[in-house]
Amino acid sequence: KMEINGTQGEWYFDTGGEGLSIGKKLWDRLLNAGVKFKDIMKDIESTGVSGGITKNKYVLIDEIGIGDYKVKNVVALIRYETNYSLMGAQFYDKFSNVEWNMKEATLKIYK
Numbered sequence: 764k765m766e767i768n769g770t771q772g773e774w775y776f777d778t779g780g781e782g783l784s785i786g787k788k789l790w791d792r793l794l795n796a797g798v799k800f801k802d803i804m805k806d807i808e809s810t811g812v813s814g815g816i817t818k819n820k821y822v823l824i825d826e827i828g829i830g831d832y833k834v835k836n837v838v839a840l841i842r843y844e845t846n847y848s849l850m851g852a853q854f855y856d857k858f859s860n861v862e863w864n865m866k867e868a869t870l871k872i873y874k
Contacts, residue, residue, distance in 0.1 A: 765827055765828060765829050765850075766827070766828040766829075767793055767798055767824060767826075767827050767828070768793065768796055768797060768798045768799060768825075768826075769796065770789075770792055770793050770796045770798070772785070772789045772792070772793075772848060773848065774848045774849060774850040775847060775848070775849050775850065776850055776863070776870065777849040777850060777851045777852070778851075778852055779851070779852070780849045780850070780851025780852060780853070780854075781851045781852075781853045782838060782839070782840065782851050782853050782854050783827075783837060783838070783839045783840070783848075783849070783850055783851065783854045784819075784839065784840040784841070784842050784848055784849045784850075784851070785839050785840070785841050785842065785848045786842050786845050786846040786847045786848045787841075787842060787843050787844065787845065787846055788846040789846075789848050790841050790842075790843075798824065799824070799825040799826075800822045800823060800824045800825065800839075801822065801823040801825075802820070802822055803820075803821040803822055803823055803838070805820070805821040807819050807820070807821070807840075817842065817843070817844040817845065818843050818844060819840050819841060819842055819843060820840070820841045820843070821838060821839070821840055821841070822838070822839055822841055823836060823837070823838055823839075824836075824837045824838075824839050829872060830872070832872065832874060834857055855872070858872050858873055858874065859873045859874060860873040861873065
């Protein structure tokens with residue numbers, strides 16, 4: 764679970780993903796809560812595993828909270844046509860180390 768502007772959301776750990784994405788349902792909640800972001804003015808189309816093309820947009824989010832940590836200036840992909848949010852492996856490059864335990868379904872993040 765993470766928090767953006769006081770709004771909590773859930774992301775799926777996507778081992779093949781590049782960064783952070785936010786699904787439409789969560790993005791709508793964040794907009795209604797007054798999320799602070801900057802439109803990077805970059806619209807893109809992507810092809811999913813199933814082969815369909817979806818429309819997306821990149822934004823820069825001021826701050827994301829993960830437990831006791833605050834991550835500033837996070838680029839996120841807004842997925843307008845899906846309702847799930849993904850946290851790709853490259854997002855974890857922001858930390859000194861990450862430990863993923865599949866059996867316990869835990870993820871430890873080190874500043």
